[in-house]
Amino acid sequence: MKLKFSKMHGLGNDFVVIDGVRQTVTLSPERIRELGDRHFGIGFDQLLLVEAPRDADNDFRYRIFNNDGGEVEQCGNGARCFARFVTEQRLTNKPAIRVETARGVIVPQLEADGSVKVDMGVPRLAPAEVPFVADAEAVSYPLEAAGGTWQISVVSMGNPHAVQVVDDVDAAPVGAVGAAIESHPRFPERVNAGFMQVVARDEIRLRVFERGAGETLACGTGACAAVVAGIRRGLLDETVKVHTRGGDLSISWAGPGQPVYMTGPAVTVFSGEVEF
Ligand SMILES: N[C@@H](CCC[C@H](N)C(=O)O)C(=O)O
Numbered sequence: 001m002k003l004k005f006s007k008m009h010g011l012g013n014d015f016v017v018i019d020g021v022r023q024t025v026t027l028s029p030e031r032i033r034e035l036g037d038r039h040f041g042i043g044f045d046q047l048l049l050v051e052a053p054r055d056a057d058n059d060f061r062y063r064i065f066n067n068d069g070g071e072v073e074q075c076g077n078g079a080r081c082f083a084r085f086v087t088e089q090r091l092t093n094k095p096a097i098r099v100e101t102a103r104g105v106i107v108p109q110l111e112a113d114g115s116v117k118v119d120m121g122v123p124r125l126a127p128a129e130v131p132f133v134a135d136a137e138a139v140s141y142p143l144e145a146a147g148g149t150w151q152i153s154v155v156s157m158g159n160p161h162a163v164q165v166v167d168d169v170d171a172a173p174v175g176a177v178g179a180a181i182e183s184h185p186r187f188p189e190r191v192n193a194g195f196m197q198v199v200a201r202d203e204i205r206l207r208v209f210e211r212g213a214g215e216t217l218a219c220g221t222g223a224c225a226a227v228v229a230g231i232r233r234g235l236l237d238e239t240v241k242v243h244t245r246g247g248d249l250s251i252s253w254a255g256p257g258q259p260v261y262m263t264g265p266a267v268t269v270f271s272g273e274v275e276f
Contacts, residue, residue, distance in 0.1 A: 012246025076220015178209025
């Protein structure tokens with residue numbers, strides 16, 4: 001089965017995006033892993049599959065697969081690329097697009113300056129909703145991993161995040177400690193591990209070891225989770241510029257019960273066809 005795809009990225013977090021509205025698509029975890037390989041395949045952090053919605057009130061459904069082949073609930077940089085893709089492919093001409101994900105509806109909106117703003121929904125903070133094993137909800141928790149104890153905040157943006165504050169993000173042990181946190185037994189569905197350096201009340205630097213993909217150049221839901229964690233710890237104001245290794249995002253959160261808004265770029269690199 002030959003499928004048309006677009007190669008896209010949001011701040012260097014890269015994707016293969018497939019139109020499953022006009023094409024019949026059958027995916028297997030093995031083939032996703034093969035195509036995700038940067039030497040023997042196309043190479044991507046995540047594969048995004050666009051489908052027709054299940055509920056007629058929505059415009060699309062979109063599914064997210066990490067390059068390890070596993071399907072996950074949410075992807076921030078992917079949401080912006082999804083919006084750019086359905087517009088460029090003329091699947092819709094709506095400026096604000098209602099899209100179903102595995103954890104609810106999100107609404108990306110194309111801005112006049114070319115960026116994409118996304119209502120990423122309300123963050124979930126109760127440990128059971130992340131999910132994270134803890135006796136009670138707290139702003140942060142000590143977690144033992146890789147021979148050390150790390151003070152993490154846990155946040156679900158639809159997908160699970162563990163965020164810690166570090167003095168210097170360039171020196172942070174993202175690979176070793178991130179991998180140990182990703183598969184820590186207190187996270188039964190594994191977790192994305194974020195390392196945040198607070199530069200000012202409206203500016204952070206962030207690196208994320210992503211579940212199922214390793215460290216990426218940027219993680220949109222990771223940026224949302226870091227800002228939520230920083231605001232809850234009293235370190236950040238409502239709107240924060242997030243510097244990632246791939247570029248900058250703007251994240252806003254007005255507090256508990258409110259949605260997180262993420263604004264940033266989405267870029268198409270090339271289109272092609274591949275055997276699935
Ligand atoms: N890169 C993404 C997150 C993709 C999913 C994540 N690795 C997970 O397993 O939850 C983003 O931009 O949010």
